[in-house]
Amino acid sequence: MNLDALSVEKLQQKLSTEGVIFRTGPFTVCLQSPIESVARGIHLLYGQYPLVEAGEFVDFYVRLARPRGLRRWLKPQVEFGFDGNHPFKPLPLVQAFPMFEWTFNWCIANHMHRYLVVHGAVVERNGMAAILPAPPGSGKSTLCAALVSRGWRLFSDELALISLHDGQLVPLPRPVSLKNESIDIMKDYAADAVFGPSYLDTKKGTIGHMKSPLESVERAGEHAKATWIVMPKYASGVEACLTPVSKAKMCMLLAENSFNYSLLGEAGFKILTEMMDGCESYRFDYSHLDDAIATFDALEPTAE
Amino acid sequence: MSERVWQLVDGFDPLIHVWDSESVIYDRFSGNTHLLDVLSLRLVEMLANDGMSENRLISTMADELVVEVDDEFFSYIQMRLDALLKLNIAQSPNV
Numbered sequence: 257m258n259l260d261a262l263s264v265e266k267l268q269q270k271l272s273t274e275g276v277i278f279r280t281g282p283f284t285v286c287l288q289s290p291i292e293s294v295a296r297g298i299h300l301l302y303g304q305y306p307l308v309e310a311g312e313f314v315d316f317y318v319r320l321a322r323p324r325g326l327r328r329w330l331k332p333q334v335e336f337g338f339d340g341n342h343p344f345k346p347l348p349l350v351q352a353f354p355m356f357e358w359t360f361n362w363c364i365a366n367h368m369h370r371y372l373v374v375h376g377a378v379v380e381r382n383g384m385a386a387i388l389p390a391p392p393g394s395g396k397s398t399l400c401a402a403l404v405s406r407g408w409r410l411f412s413d414e415l416a417l418i419s420l421h422d423g424q425l426v427p428l429p430r431p432v433s434l435k436n437e438s439i440d441i442m443k444d445y446a447a448d449a450v451f452g453p454s455y456l457d458t459k460k461g462t463i464g465h466m467k468s469p470l471e472s473v474e475r476a477g478e479h480a481k482a483t484w485i486v487m488p489k490y491a492s493g494v495e496a497c498l499t500p501v502s503k504a505k506m507c508m509l510l511a512e513n514s515f516n517y518s519l520l521g522e523a524g525f526k527i528l529t530e531m532m533d534g535c536e537s538y539r540f541d542y543s544h545l546d547d548a549i550a551t552f553d554a555l556e557p558t559a560e
Numbered sequence: 561m562s563e564r565v566w567q568l569v570d571g572f573d574p575l576i577h578v579w580d581s582e583s584v585i586y587d588r589f590s591g592n593t594h595l596l597d598v599l600s601l602r603l604v605e606m607l608a609n610d611g612m613s614e615n616r617l618i619s620t621m622a623d624e625l626v627v628e629v630d631d632e633f634f635s636y637i638q639m640r641l642d643a644l645l646k647l648n649i650a651q652s653p654n655v
Contacts, residue, residue, distance in 0.1 A: 502579065502580070502582050503579040503580075503582075504579050504582035504583060504584050504595050505582070505595065507577075507584050507595075508584060508593065508595045511593055517593075518591060521588070521591055522575060522586065522588055525575055525577075525584075525586035525593060526575070529577035529584060532577075532579070533579075
């Protein structure tokens with residue numbers, strides 16, 4: 257049974273009490289929250305995700321609630337609770353759903369060490385996956401959303417999970433987080449996609465989410481081999497251009513952009529270098545999404 | 561003045577992965593990962609068994625590359641040795 261089998265009212269009632277357990281990619285989360293906007297956000301953007309029966313193993317117990325105290329009446333806030341701890345300062349209450357997304361990323365990046373976790377988007381087509389490692393402002397999520405709207409399968413827009421077991425990329429399809437002008441750009445570009453509300457004045461500016469396509473959610477158990485590492489950089493007025501980057505330099509960049517490479521030590525080095533053996537690496541400059549998609553569609557696998 | 565001698569730092573325990581003219585090297589001892597060009601990696605390999613004088617390192621490298629040891633080549637290799645020093649891969653205890 258999927259999450260959208262519950263009405264918003266029923267979902268909110270469950271979130272407010274025992275919590276709702278659902279699966280996304282390889283992870284199971286139990287979310288508790290009495291906040292209405294969290295229920296609406298989860299219902300809209302996670303409706304197609306499978307519910308998990310109580311009693312099954314849960315990776316993360318997450319709670320989003322208003323902190324106690326007088327302040328709650330003056331300036332409503334939301335606080336993240338993880339296994340009973342509160343590792344972050346509260347945020348304005350209206351940012352409750354984005355806080356779920358950010359803190360869920362934090363949970364995975366800081367606890368799931370059976371994967372090498374790299375900050376980057378991942379998309380897949382025909383069994384071959386492209387990792388898009390890039391700093392904020394590079395247009396990574398916009399490009400990821402555009403590719404997904406044109407037939408590429410969404411693995412993740414934020415966390416590349418590389419299995420330490422076999423080096424394969426593991427899907428973690430969740431809403432694509434878009435910032436500022438990218439939100440309207442994608443609403444025009446992907447008219448059929450579902451978008452959540454925009455959240456103004458967050459620490460990252462205005463944030464909006466594009467729902468993960470149903471196919472990506474349904475195929476979340478299908479892993480793929482990393483075939484390309486593409487470091488995108490949006491710049492106005494430039495021609496779409498792929499520039500080869502050496503494997504060693506890209507390997508270093510992925511290590512630097514990993515959340516747990518240092519922690520994994522030798523195992524992280526081995527899985528990263530083995531993965532790089534089978535990948536082509538590029539820097540990618542682009543300004544128009546159609547050109548960018550045409551470039552990705554023309555990518556060829558490594559000649560072996 | 562005694563000749564400068566180079567050796568790998570104590571405990572240095574590398575895992576090396578080579579692609580074409582570049583390599584990445586993971587030090588099990590420090591947990592650090594470094595990007596090395598082919599000449600720097602060769603210097604590390606030459607120092608793997610024992611320390612070597614700077615002059616011998618440079619002349620051996622010149623023999624392998626079949627080049628003359630002139631000032632330019634000398635400083636070229638010295639630059640790489642200094643880079644290995646900064647990365648805490650090699651050390652020169654008698655300086």
